[in-house]
Amino acid sequence: MYCRNCGKELPDDARFCTGCGCSLDAVPDRPWSARYDSGRGAGRPPSYLALAIVVTILCCVPFGIVGIVYSSKVESCLGTGDLDGAWEYSRKARNWSVAGLVLSVLFWIVYVVLIIIGFACTPWWGGEAFYARCMF
């Protein structure tokens, strides 16, 4: 068997690791991917500040402002050493900003589709030359 903490090869009946001193009964059997399943990576979480600013200024103000607030909470948690809290706020900051972005993109798609429908209807009353002049 191998030590779950440091990976050193050990006899099968070992109760303590001779490499790191870790107790082999006490370490819970948690797959290494568990922390990724919960959306939590290793190290410092990103604050998504840039994304939140872009969303605030270019498209969707309320969502972007919520994103900025959560970005600041990520850094506040990192300041106090609360890594779990920081990851939680990082996830919220990302979700709010991405939601704002997706809403704006949907708004644009609907807008462009409506314009194209408008163009498709103009030949009925002969307005297409007028519209082409307006546009370019």
Add this chain to the structure above:
Amino acid sequence: MVVIIVAALSVAGAAILVYGRLDPSSSAYFPKCPFYFLTGLKCPGCGSQRAMHELLHFDVIEAVQYNAVLVAAIPFLTLLVLSMAMRGRFPRFHSMLNSAPVIWAVLGIVVLWWIIRNVAGI
């Protein structure tokens, strides 16, 4: 990740084409801000489309008159993206730009800008 980058680049390319070619201040095809439409008040992003058009024609002064915060945000956003890309090599630069005081300052500027532009009419 690659998909996101390709999508972002194509959206950016299309936006440059549309906003460079057409002037939102005289064309009827650009959407009005929903917040302005509903309340009659300007939001922090109002004027961004016209400012982008002026920026694409290198007219910074006109762009500032349409939306000063947008123009000010572009260098800051460039720094932020650079700091994210080079986080491994310059971790202190990244943590400085992403520190809580900087983020609170950003929030403060956005909210102040929102109030001031409606009071002063800019």
